[in-house]
Each structure stands twice: as C-alpha cells, then as structure tokens.
Amino acid sequence: MEYYEDYLYYYQHQSTENKKRLAQKLLESNPRAVSITGQNTRIVYTVAIFSNEWDKEMLKAVIESNHPSVTSEIKDKAKQLLNKLVVK
Numbered sequence: 001m002e003y004y005e006d007y008l009y010y011y012q013h014q015s016t017e018n019k020k021r022l023a024q025k026l027l028e029s030n031p032r033a034v035s036i037t038g039q040n041t042r043i044v045y046t047v048a049i050f051s052n053e054w055d056k057e058m059l060k061a062v063i064e065s066n067h068p069s070v071t072s073e074i075k076d077k078a079k080q081l082l083n084k085l086v087v088k
Helices: 004-012 016-029 036-052 057-066 072-087
Strands: none
Touching: 004 016, 004 036, 004 072, 016 036, 016 057, 057 072
C-alpha cells in the first residue's frame, strides 16, 4: 500500500529512468531489500498486476484481510485508492 501510487505512476509513465528511480526508492526505503535487481523484479510483477487490471482485486483483498500486519490505516488507504479507481 505504501508504494501503490509510485507503482501506478511508473506503470503509466514507463521509462528506464523512472524504473531506476522507483527501484532505488524501494531499495533505500526497505531495510530488508538487498539489491536493485530484486526491486526491478518487484516492479515487473507490479506492472503485470496493473496490465491485467488485478489492482482492484488486490485492494479489496487488503480491505478484507484479517492478517495482523494489515492495520486499520493500511485498510483506510486501500479504501481511498479503491474509491479513486471506481470513480474513474
């Protein structure tokens, strides 16, 4: 959820430079991330999600999740993003 809008921006504006920027941001903000290559893989999978229009289903899954790591703040963010998609 934290990077949804970053991924969406990249999906809508794909370029080598934007991919490098996003991969670097992901690497720097995730203490468990170890390489740019891993972040590029995440980006490729996320592009597939947007390309197949699975993003709405993913947001719904977050909203309905009972996993303890999915906080109310995360669910609220997912609801806001889903509402933006439904309005379009």
